[in-house]
Amino acid sequence: MIKRARLRLSFLALVVLASVAGCSSADPTNLESIVDGDYPQNSLNPAGPQARQIDDLFWMVFWIAVAVFVLVMLAMLVAIVRYRHREGRDRPVKQVHGNTRLEIVWTIIPALILAFIAVPTIAAIFDLRSPPEPGDNALEIEVIGHQWWWEFRYPEYGFSTANEMHIPAGRPVFLSMTSVDVIHSFWVPQLNGKRDVVPGRISNLTIQADAPGVYLGQCAEFCGLAHADMRHRVFAHDEADFEAWALAQAQPALIPTEGPAAGGWDTFQLVCAACHAVDGTEATAQFAPNLTHFASRTSFGGATFDNTEEHLRQWLRNPSAMKPMDPDRNDLASGRILGMPDFGLTEEQIDGLIALLDSLK
């Protein structure tokens, strides 16, 4: 009977695999070109002091839990094996009702184990929640959650970017976060735990990368249709490179005055400027990502698509075909923005826009 079930099982697995194999679409991101390692969002691969503190605490508790599990299961298995009733061998069973001393022991011991876990837990809570000291030279970044992209503002430098955060390695970065619509959650597992981003409130999180590298994350609070496509990338640089990046980002855009990009700028002002800003021009709307240095980014669309011409072209043709959105319900007056509409752009307009975006380095 069990053998037949096993056969059915393997057959089923094959059927499932075969039928499911055809049911996935092309990958819009090539993460291997961005990060090393197989698990770039792995919380158990800490890359900074906060994440490491959490990791240490977790493993301690984990091993205690494993020990408890092994002991309890051992007791159960011994009982199962030792006290099974064998046919024809009736054994008298002692009708034991209880043992108060045992009750006390197995109430106190778990309580003690928990108290042991509680102490470092509470210490870590307070530690991780305290903001950086002035002497730590923390960088301040404002994080604003939108449906379905991240806005990052750098008050020290005076610019705003989207979905890709650059930070200096080796010093803390203090995030002040809020949302303009629903609750999101900012999470870069290798750098710290997550923190919800709530409209009407400011929440804080300190992250720090020990070394330069790329650290991936994504929104971790269900926020609607494209929650799965609301990602972010954190690029840590050594101090000099970071400074160079930041100063470049603070520069206004230089709009080409001839060629296809110039035509693209005409289209932009007509169609895009209602929501997108380009610093140094009259496009100042902040409903959608700031595009001043779009070409310097590795991804777009909530860090979900690699920033390639092909992807851009697909996006401009029909954004909702790439990323699930509901722009028909956009209501700019009330601040409800559920994605980028399909503007019915011609191929020529798209060519122009792509040339323009390519120039916004």
Added chain:
Amino acid sequence: MATMNPVIEEAVAAPHGSGGLWSWVTTTDHKRIGVLYGVSAIMFFIVGGVEALLIRTQLALPNGDVLSADAYNQMFTMHATTMVFLVVMPAAAAFTNYFLPLLLGARDVAFPRLNALSYWVFFFGGLFLTISFFVGGAPDGGWFGYAPLSTQVGEVVRMDYWALGLQILGLASVLSSVNFITTVFTMRAPGMTLMRMPVFAWMAFVVSFLLLFSLPIVTVGLFQVFLDRNLGTLFFSAAGGGDPVLWQHLFWLFGHPEVYVLILPAMGIVSEVLPVFSRKPLFGRSFVIFSGIAIGFMGFGVWAHHMFTSGLGPVAEAAFALTTMFIAVPTGVKIFNWIATIWGGALRFKTPLLFSLGFIAMFVIGGLSGVTHSVVPADSQQHDTYYVVAHFHYVLFGGAIFGLFSGIYYWWPKITGKLLNERLGKVHFWLMLIGFNLTFAPMHILGLAGMPRRTYRYPKGLGFEFWNLIATVGSYVIALSIAVFLVNWWRTTRRGEAAGNDPWDGRTLEWTISSPPPHYNFDTVPLVHSEDPFWHEKYGEDEAGHAVPAVAASSGQPQAGLADEEIHMPSPSYYPALTAFGLFISLIGFVYVPVGLVAVAGGLLVTLWGLFGWSMEPLTRDGHE
């Protein structure tokens, strides 16, 4: 149905018989209501299971396109809503309805028609939620409906179906709770002190209080969501000065006691099954009872552990970390007592025992991952990832569902008079155990590796592919195991082995009567002298403390001379179903306000008609009360 005394049977002359749709619509018999709940729960289990399979199929491969994001969001919302409110709760209600009176030695619950109302309100609530699929889409904001996402798009009615559906289901539960609490307080057989009540009855009792006190809190919250969506109130609107996090508090003040509502009945079942199949009493019975009570109380003090990343502040986070850790203590007490129960016993590995043992193993895993959640900094990594999905499926599926299946196989013979096939039962158990662990164990890894919840797809390159595929395969194995159960049900109904009164050599009062029980349950109300009253009637103890058969005393044979006894059982009534139907119409009206106000008014009129007729109708038609 066989009873010992044909005169009694004739005197009672049940007007509802054993079949006919109308007899089911009008029944006030707690046993039939229990069957209604049970069948409904199994049907919704299949619905929720299909939703799960769709989710898993979508996630089997990266960038899946089996489901659109919109369909996916509806799937996970409805999968959770279905499993929590339309499967586990009604399944527990099925057992409580059927067996609470029997375990207490009573003929019915305190308010039989109110009991029927609870079922029909539940039924129409389930129907109401199901309708949403066909009228523009099911709720898609998560079963927890966080504001302001749940209040954001007022013109789409999906989340109105959600808010109102939960309200009506909550009403059914509150009415049941009042009924069961009253039943326990006032209808125990003579001699059955509270401490002699079976543990399942105790757990049902605690659960009733949990529901009674937690549901009103979310009721207010759901009204507030509904009003924000439809009237423009500003409860959760940040722009208007409201606080979205308030919703989280109100929801979880209900939501956490709710998870104890989901697990305690299953724990009660395990506490009944283990002693029977070990042939010794529950070890530390009063400790098991008191730990259930403790869990009930403490369950109201841990809610914000669902909100550790919301910005509670370190003091609140530390406080809730502590309360969450310490609720593990009474839980551990139960587990240790269960193991001590089987220790030294004579274990007969029938299917009910297998599922109860599976419960213990799976629940320990789920409980331990819960302890890791209480470590707030670790939780800031785990929260909203598949690690949490693993945790709660271990406690709710590995725990509650396994426990409920233990109850199904244990009590099936009493309800139907037939024993479910043992071999198929074992196949079901092993397939389900393997499939369950294949599905959910990898999710611990996925969560720690950085896969968030409620995501309709994931890209290549994050390392999620392998374990997602394994989990999907596991989910199909679970589906197979359920198919085995359904085959068992079918075959047993057609030609199952007759069970007799007491197939398991049971300990409690339900095994003293026929299978299925007569309409009036007991020929005469039993007089109780101890816990496990039936066991102590069958067995005494020798000097070494071993069980020995008791001197053959009266073992179920009613004395002659009881023939003239008249037993007044509540008559059937259609008013509960009618009242529930009126509420259903009103509810649909509320979804479509302001146009729907007509339906609201109409529905309320029907409800009032039902209530009025009910109040004028005597409980028992021959005039006795």
Added chain:
Amino acid sequence: MSAVTHADPTEHAGHPPMPHVRKVAMWAFLGSECLFFGTLISTFLLYRNRTGDGPAAADLFDIPFTSISSFILLMSSLTMVLAHYASERKDARRMRIWLLATALLGMTFLAGQVFEFTEFVEHGLTVTTSPFGSSFFVLTSFHGGHVAIGVIMLLATAFMSFGGKLRSDGGMNVELVGLYWHFVDIIWIVIFTVVYLLQV
């Protein structure tokens, strides 16, 4: 020693009389209602100062007026007690009079609420003005709804007592309605204190 003997076949063994059973149920239900109103009041307490662009409590509340309507509701509890007392003594006529008096006082209270609400609306506080407005109106409206249901139950009880339709344990029905009515009154005392008196 046998544990289960089939003793005297009285079907009510261990089963107390119905009036007691209904009282247990009413108490359980009222326990639930405590949490319901507690949540509404907590929401109000959270939002009492979030007045947005609209008026605040101090701008609107007319404490003398509300004190009078509170007093009326309190008096209705007195008449309720008198109704119960009359029913215990099987004085159906007096019972009906006091039941109707209670209902009348309840309706007067409700009329006062309606008047107060229309005043607030005219002065710029509606349910959509601010979180204060939302929570105030939702809390007091739910309470008012409970009073209205109580009035209906009072009238129904009085009506059903005509022609002896009220069962011989008619005292019990009045007692149940009384429990509910007193509860609603106590909730109002809490609301009056927390919402009205402590704001101004």
